[in-house]
Amino acid sequence: MTVAREGDKTARAIGAGLLTWILPGAGHLWLGHRGLALVFFAAISLPYGVGMALGGLLDSANPRTNPWLCLAEVGVGGYTIPAYVASQSLERRVLQEVGLRAPPDQAFRDDYGRYMEARAKYMSFYPESDVAQIYLATAGLLNLLAILDAISRAQTGGLPTYHRELLAAQREGGT
Template identity: 30%
Template structure:
């Protein structure tokens, strides 16, 4: 499943970052770190969508009224795009047909959850960039540093 490992670093590293931005954890899975990738994917997805469930899709991802929080949320890439498009399709404003205004406490909680999920994805993107930049390993192992050290002639980092 280490699809990206066969690519040259100049393609592998940015591609891993873009893929991780779109779907948190997927970059780790594609470079062969499946368990870590799944843990990150499940955690960030649950955090983001818990925020949307608490605050409502219209109030949580709202670039017009929550500019600073939206910057954080936008780091969650694919999730933010889906939630933003969903909120836009329902319409924003009091007269919109499906609009249910969240209580301020719920709205704040939802915005913070989705924003933190986005900020956590920055950490995941930086990690996948470092791992993708490391020497690709032979089949099997999970820890890239151990695998690099095990290769003859390659000094451990």
């Protein structure tokens, strides 16, 4: 009986974590925390959307041009996977525009120049590119916190990630 209950908890934790990875707040909504679901959804989707709008799809979810940013964004898989697919499609469109099959090496100056010129209208430059990267990376990392919180709430029956602090504060306050 206890083993079955532990199994249920694990399944709920995996489900909540996975749902949060796909859509910020979805795991909390599934667990019945509607208010927190709304907070997580808004506080993670907003910076992600702003970052993507400032950085542009082409480079913001492109592991070839910015692998570390992509890695940080993987925290919000439900947004980053479609963005990656769209980014690759846009990259192919740029290559078609200049009649190339793959991004050229910088050594081939003519091809590289034409390629970068075609690419430029979809690219973000300083200062927007800096702000975009900070927003996107922060959104991805914040969703990791949201995933941990959803897992914690699924395992403890509604207590947050840092529930030990919360319980200690309540004991000190006598509540």
